[in-house]
Amino acid sequence: MELFFNQFFNGIGSGVVYASVALALVIIYRTTGVLNFAQGEMALFSTFITWWFTDQGLGIVPAILLSILVSMVGGAVIERLLIRPVESDKSPLNVVIVTLGLFLAFNALAQLIFIKPGAEALQMPNLFPSGNISSSIGIRKSTIGYAAILVVECVLLWLLLQKTKVGLKLRAVASNPESSKLVGINTGVMLMTGWGLAAGIGALAGSLAAMRGTGFDTSLMQQVLVYAFAAAALGGFDSPLGAVVGGLIVGVAESLTVQYGHYIGLDGIELVVPFVLILVVLLVKPNGLFGRNIVERV
Amino acid sequence: MTAQGESSVEAPVEGPGLMTRVPWLRVVVGLVFAVVAITLPFNNTPDVNQTFSQVLYLAIAAMGLNLLTGFNGQVSVGHGAFYGVGAFTSALLVVNHGWYLEATIPVSIVITAVLGIVVGFPALRVKGLYLALITLGLAVLFPRVTAKFVEGPGGVALLQPTRAQVQSLFPDILENDQYQYFVCLVAMVLLFWVASNLMRSRMGRAMIAVRDQEVAASTVGIDVARVKVASFALSAAYAGVAGSLSVLVTRVADASNPLIYFQLSIEFLIAMVIGGAATITGPFLGAALLVAIRKRFEDTEALAPALLGFALIAVVFVLPDGIVGAYRRLVARLRSRRSSGPSDPRPEVARSNSTGPDLAGTELAGPEPT
Secondary structure: OHHHHHHHHHHHHHHHHHHHHHHHHHHHHHHHOOOOOOHHHHHHHHHHHHHHHHHOOOOHHHHHHHHHHHHHHHHHHHHHHHHHHHHOOOOOHHHHHHHHHHHHHHHHHHHHHHOOOOOOOEOOOOOOOOOEOOOOOOOEHHHHHHHHHHHHHHHHHHHHHHHOHHHHHHHHHHHOHHHHHHOOOOHHHHHHHHHHHHHHHHHHHHHHHHHHOOOEOOOHHHHHHHHHHHHHHHHOOOOHHHHHHHHHHHHHHHHHHHHHHHHHOOOOOOOHHHHHHHHHHHHHOOOOOOOOOOOOOO | OOOOOOOOOOOOOOOOOHHHHOHHHHHHHHHHHHHHHHHHHHHOOHHHHHHHHHHHHHHHHHHHHHHHHHHOOOOOOOHHHHHHHHHHHHHHHHHHHOOOHHHHHHHHHHHHHHHHHHHHHHHHHOOHHHHHHHHHHHHHHHHHHHHHHOOOHHHOOEEOOOHHHHOOOOOOOOOHHHHHHHHHHHHHHHHHHHHHHHOOOHHHHHHHHHHHOHHHHHHOOOOHHHHHHHHHHHHHHHHHHHHHHHHHHHOOEEOOOOOHHHHHHHHHHHHHHHHOOOOOOHHHHHHHHHHHHHHHOOOOOOHHHHHHHHHHHHHHHHOOOHHHHHHHHHHHHHHHHHHOOOOOOOOHHHHHHOOOHHHHHHHHOOOOOO
């Protein structure tokens, strides 16, 4: 039983990262209707920016904050320059292609800019002390820290979306772009804000993900992205709450599969679990656990 | 291999192509291509021939994706998985059961088509981005599942048929690399011919109709579900053939890199988009360009993907309908310019019919000052 709880909380730790990336995906999906395949690689690039700041002698906290800021600007610029011109097209293919192009480009750019040939894996300084919270309870201090970050992130986001004027505008644009234009909301700025927010959350998620392992390289976010997609699909693509819950479920499911998988012949293929989850959810309830039913007029 | 005939709702006023209006030109161009294609492997080194073969089988995979995404409108970012299934089917049959590689291709077709049907059914419920997600999952899962159940030398999922197992059936006439090239060439020509004819058939028109107006298609009696699942199966089978051929040419079926089939899926998309989605020649041109970029920058590891990424974005902005689409627009523009001159003998109707939709304005501009 103790093992179970250890794995459970370990799963929460990675679940926080998945939930954050899923949250970023959902924010972009809600505001612009785009599934951002490049989310993970944008976060990867931000992670390298965080690392670069720490390499310049900055502490980890200011480095992450600065990186979030840079990423928000970057995300907004990407939306304006690359996504909006192709977004109006009828077919979703063009946007998918642009985000896939960004996926390739960001991954390769991170490699070209930050990694010197022959260098070993980069090391992200830890935000939290290592070790367990007490000798009797097998919960890592960092897990508590990650969970706290997720809670803070969610509260801030909730306050922003529900209690500020910008949040109201964002939600208005997400629910009906045409009408929000008519009541004088600058939808373009809101779309950029959405992408900026998502990129900022991604920067945080990437930096946390880089701390969890022993060193990181440019493949850091690809698996995370896959899990985040699973989380977002599980929760329903238009629900931030769903993304967080989905992320935690996927994280715990992954961790438990790693632990208990070999009893049922699943060891080494824990990635199967999130996809079985997605498939079941999409087949039984195509809008996800928390998603709205979309009524389409033809 | 002419690109005419596949009209769509986006370009409804597509007139007869240059080659149709000048019948002998078609024969000449066809002959030139045939001669070049057949003599090519005899004038090059084995390395270069292998590169040509790669272009050919990647073109098949891109065409498979094109049938699904370009003509039927179902976005897949996981076709690498079908390619991988084809590759491992062939490699396993060759390595463990001593088959001829050529004989494994039909098996690959059957297995990937069945798999395509299995994936196609959930695809009926989920559309657009969700479908892209499911196919993404397929591409990410495939190497892991394979790595679990396939054990090659060294315990990793990597099968390498020996040279003897994939060598030329006619060792006296053809070298191995030449033989492999011709197998790929025959397969590609055959499959492109099938695709080209299919798109002019009832089934092909139904695929396009489902892409453009699903509800309208169902009201005119098209069985939308059947068309979608069939497109999936067909498209998967194309990718499977490409996978089998890749084993013939490179002698490797590799699932040791967990993201390799996802990256391949993206490459198929690149080839299709750069060449021109929903065209017949597009996937081939795209595959050629893709291999060229890959080859040119193979020493600098990260540069090729960076360039491909930028190229992909640039194509969407500059040539949203790919190389073939750009070529068609160019031809249409040249023709409309010529035909609006005073010496044009053809009647008005034919002229307006031969102009691209986005060039309607030039029609009204009157005679050009020549």
